[in-house]
Amino acid sequence: MNEKLEMIVKQIYKDMREGNIPKVELKSRNRDNIIFDPRTSVWKYGNSTVKRYASKASSAKGILKMLYIIDFVDEMEAGLKTSTLREMYYISEGWNLGKFESQDESDLMVEDLEVMTNYLREEMRLRPEESGASVIGNLTLTELNRKGEKKRINCRDDVGDAGYTIPYNVEKEKIDLVSSDVDFVLAIETGGMFDRLVENRFDEKMRSLLVHTKGQPSRSTKRLLNRLNKELGLPIVVFTDGDPWSFRIFASIAYGAIKTAHISDILATPTSEFIGITASDILRYDLPTDKLSDKDVEALRSELEDPRFNIPFWKGEIETMLKLGKKAEQQALAKYGLDFVTDSYLPEKLKENGII
Amino acid sequence: MTDFNAERKEVSISEFFDKNKQMLGFDSPQKALFMTVKEAVDNSLDACADKAILPTITVKITELGKEKYRVEVEDNGPGIPRTEVENSFGKMLYGSRFFQERQTRGQQGLGISAAILYAQKTTGFPTEIVTKVQGELTAFHFVLDIDIRKNSPHSISVTPEIWDVEHGLKITITLKGRYVSGKQSVEEYIRETALANPHSAFHLILPDKSLEIERSINTPPEIPVSVKPHPHGVEMGELISIFRENEEKTIESVLEEKFSRVTKQTAKLLVEKSGLKNKKISQMTRDNFEDLMNAIKETEFMEPRKDCLSPIGAEGLFKSAMNSFKDYHPAYFSQPVIRGPFVFSGHPFLVEAIAIYGGDLPKEEPIKVLRFANRVPLLYQSGSCAITKAISSIAWNQYGFSQPVKDQIPVGPLIIAVHIASTKIPFTSEAKEAVATVPEIMDSLDILLKGVARQIKTMKKKEAHKNQVEEKFSLIEQILPQISMKSSKILNLEPPDIKPIISKVMGVVAFREMDGELFAENFTEKVQNFKVVLKGEEQFVDKVKNLKPFQKVKLNFSKEIISSSEIYVDLPEPVLLGAYSLPKVFDNE
Numbered sequence: 043m044n045e046k047l048e049m050i051v052k053q054i055y056k057d058m059r060e061g062n063i064p065k066v067e068l069k070s071r072n073r074d075n076i077i078f079d080p081r082t083s084v085w086k087y088g089n090s091t092v093k094r095y096a097s098k099a100s101s102a103k104g105i106l107k108m109l110y111i112i113d114f115v116d117e118m119e120a121g122l123k124t125s126t127l128r129e130m131y132y133i134s135e136g137w138n139l140g141k142f143e144s145q146d147e148s149d150l151m152v153e154d155l156e157v158m159t160n161y162l163r164e165e166m167r168l169r170p171e172e173s174g175a176s177v178i179g180n181l182t183l184t185e186l187n188r189k190g191e192k193k194r195i196n197c198r199d200d201v202g203d204a205g206y207t208i209p210y211n212v213e214k215e216k217i218d219l220v221s222s223d224v225d226f227v228l229a230i231e232t233g234g235m236f237d238r239l240v241e242n243r244f245d246e247k248m249r250s251l252l253v254h255t256k257g258q259p260s261r262s263t264k265r266l267l268n269r270l271n272k273e274l275g276l277p278i279v280v281f282t283d284g285d286p287w288s289f290r291i292f293a294s295i296a297y298g299a300i301k302t303a304h305i306s307d308i309l310a311t312p313t314s315e316f317i318g319i320t321a322s323d324i325l326r327y328d329l330p331t332d333k334l335s336d337k338d339v340e341a342l343r344s345e346l347e348d349p350r351f352n353i354p355f356w357k358g359e360i361e362t363m364l365k366l367g368k369k370a371e372q373q374a375l376a377k378y379g380l381d382f383v384t385d386s387y388l389p390e391k392l393k394e395n396g397i398i
Numbered sequence: 399m400t401d402f403n404a405e406r407k408e409v410s411i412s413e414f415f416d417k418n419k420q421m422l423g424f425d426s427p428q429k430a431l432f433m434t435v436k437e438a439v440d441n442s443l444d445a446c447a448d449k450a451i452l453p454t455i456t457v458k459i460t461e462l463g464k465e466k467y468r469v470e471v472e473d474n475g476p477g478i479p480r481t482e483v484e485n486s487f488g489k490m491l492y493g494s495r496f497f498q499e500r501q502t503r504g505q506q507g508l509g510i511s512a513a514i515l516y517a518q519k520t521t522g523f524p525t526e527i528v529t530k531v532q533g534e535l536t537a538f539h540f541v542l543d544i545d546i547r548k549n550s551p552h553s554i555s556v557t558p559e560i561w562d563v564e565h566g567l568k569i570t571i572t573l574k575g576r577y578v579s580g581k582q583s584v585e586e587y588i589r590e591t592a593l594a595n596p597h598s599a600f601h602l603i604l605p606d607k608s609l610e611i612e613r614s615i616n617t618p619p620e621i622p623v624s625v626k627p628h629p630h631g632v633e634m635g636e637l638i639s640i641f642r643e644n645e646e647k648t649i650e651s652v653l654e655e656k657f658s659r660v661t662k663q664t665a666k667l668l669v670e671k672s673g674l675k676n677k678k679i680s681q682m683t684r685d686n687f688e689d690l691m692n693a694i695k696e697t698e699f700m701e702p703r704k705d706c707l708s709p710i711g712a713e714g715l716f717k718s719a720m721n722s723f724k725d726y727h728p729a730y731f732s733q734p735v736i737r738g739p740f741v742f743s744g745h746p747f748l749v750e751a752i753a754i755y756g757g758d759l760p761k762e763e764p765i766k767v768l769r770f771a772n773r774v775p776l777l778y779q780s781g782s783c784a785i786t787k788a789i790s791s792i793a794w795n796q797y798g799f800s801q802p803v804k805d806q807i808p809v810g811p812l813i814i815a816v817h818i819a820s821t822k823i824p825f826t827s828e829a830k831e832a833v834a835t836v837p838e839i840m841d842s843l844d845i846l847l848k849g850v851a852r853q854i855k856t857m858k859k860k861e862a863h864k865n866q867v868e869e870k871f872s873l874i875e876q877i878l879p880q881i882s883m884k885s886s887k888i889l890n891l892e893p894p895d896i897k898p899i900i901s902k903v904m905g906v907v908a909f910r911e912m913d914g915e916l917f918a919e920n921f922t923e924k925v926q927n928f929k930v931v932l933k934g935e936e937q938f939v940d941k942v943k944n945l946k947p948f949q950k951v952k953l954n955f956s957k958e959i960i961s962s963s964e965i966y967v968d969l970p971e972p973v974l975l976g977a978y979s980l981p982k983v984f985d986n987e
Contacts, residue, residue: 055889058896063903096873097873097902099877102878109888113884140884
């Protein structure tokens, strides 16, 4: 049995044996206890902890539910199974008083367990619903498939035009990064742009690895980017739409997100570079735009307060966008033809940023 | 009558009907179907009430075609003698003005004859009536329509028929209508009618469903007494008619004999005041009547008799509310509150109400208000009704209900049923769908509703206690034992004893209701002595001595008292669960 999970159960049992009200202790997930660590440039948990005592029905039920999850993980381990978070939520129907009221509740409790044990949910054999994003480029890796065989895959030569699909678990026991022959990784927000770059063979022409983030990237996509950076020393370049929400996609790739503050170390890649679309690009390339909505403006204003954007580059870009009152999509570059993005825009921007 | 006149009359009655469709309630196919059922059912209930019969009424609606329906209403009432059938059902504008004040539901003016005429106009079908009176061997089957020219009923055929009941009446009307379910539907009308008439039973056969509503009580209401009109309650036209019908008498004697609360002396005084001494009634002009009316207004009389009203009554309201709303599994029924009789403008009235709270009633929607006037449900014009306004004007937050908009209906899982009974309900219009905001009625409704709301407040507090108690007991009886089982199973160890943990998480004397009985259980580490006071309308006391840790005792109160009282105990708040700490004031009592 997983050691740290077992420790949680032992603590509960010991409390009861000694005639005390059983409890669990975990890092406070209060917003106040999530701090931006300037040393590593990622979101992290502070030091305050909370104890949940089984003296109230609601927190006692929480403890019971946690015991059920631990037992369930243990069972899956014995049977070499995995389950989606949603499947576990449905399985909890049979857990008497340990039944979850909603999937949000069960997802949150899995995060609690991650925070308490420093295990990833993937290591607890629990995975998210959505499929991972795609990768195309000259990267060779091995994946442990369901037959238990290590399958060697080159992400340019062994895959179709849709690319290699990132599995939910990209930890070492599942994926081994063997070698690459590229100069950088380009993480792309939209599918339309990803397909454009694939069709234009940008991966070959510019010696790059293309990763489609499918909007806000999933944990496994961020984890893969983190490993590509750490293990293969590849710079990560982020290419998104030019609006406040896309800026947040970059921030979450580079500095992590509040929800996953307990695993920022392995998910965030603080050296990532944002290449565009910037507010300055809108002016410089005279791009077709849309008006900022009230929500956009609100989001930009709150980004001005966000420590992740507290550098002159971002301050300048956000303020410019507010002044313009405009936003632009990646595909607005097509104004100058289908090849403009691969022949002119990206090479120019990459050079300016010192990537090539 | 010349042909010319007959034609004129036809035009005028047809026109009258068309122009007054709205007033008569036949302004849309949906409402026409509703009104037809309503008129027939109201007639049945009135007929039964006159003879103190427990009504059993069957309503059947059959769809014959597009917007064409057959309505059949059958009752076990006294039936109508063969010779009176035509007049009772057929005559438009045929009113019986006996100048008696009496609480009746049949105030819809043209009533059933309007329904018959509407059916005839829209489908061409005559109305069929089967009636049997006590003692006759057969029933009689009438096929009847209205001769519009003569404003009189016309029997197409009368045939004897075997009907195996002692007495009763069955009416079949085929009309253009539209059947709807839900709000303002026939079903809603019948359900609410059953609520206001707990002594009646209904069988309902509708196009989309059938249902049975059982009788909630087995005693018919007392037959309302007729009383002479009170001088303050009489209107000009009525006054004139009463005098015209008694022209052979003197003004003084008409005043004394035909009105209530008028003594010989007062009658004399009135005649003097209005300058009508020695005047003959046949000589009285409109001005004379106006003088008399003014004199009446300026004179004080004894209040009208009040014993002529027929409330639904506490027992009836409670039992029919239980019966009507059982499907919602309400947490609580208030005790019915009845206020009055009071008087407005010479008419006695009383108000009564019951509230139903919690269970499966919707929590996020405006509360449901059921309005009744003389046992007839009011389904339309809710916004302009005195009952709705009286409810809206209460500050509901004081009673634990939110009122998103001030002076609007509050939100919460609550039904309030309010009945106004009077010899004359002051409706806002001829359609008789809403009660006017007469100050005397508004005042009495305000006090009435606050009485009901207070009970709900007490109940909500009780419910909060109950939830606390249930939660704590589920913790010690279920959750903690399961934590113990589960953790020991995972670790493959013996389950630990949780008794010491129970006294730690509880540390209280808990008061818990189980099957209506009240139990006290000591979860503290000390022996406890205490006094329990149950406070509702009255106050009841029980004492407990020497209750040892983990010991449980049943308290000596009846289930009825427990369900309607708050629990107070002379222990400090921190060691109490499911009860209030007894304030010092109570202690001295």
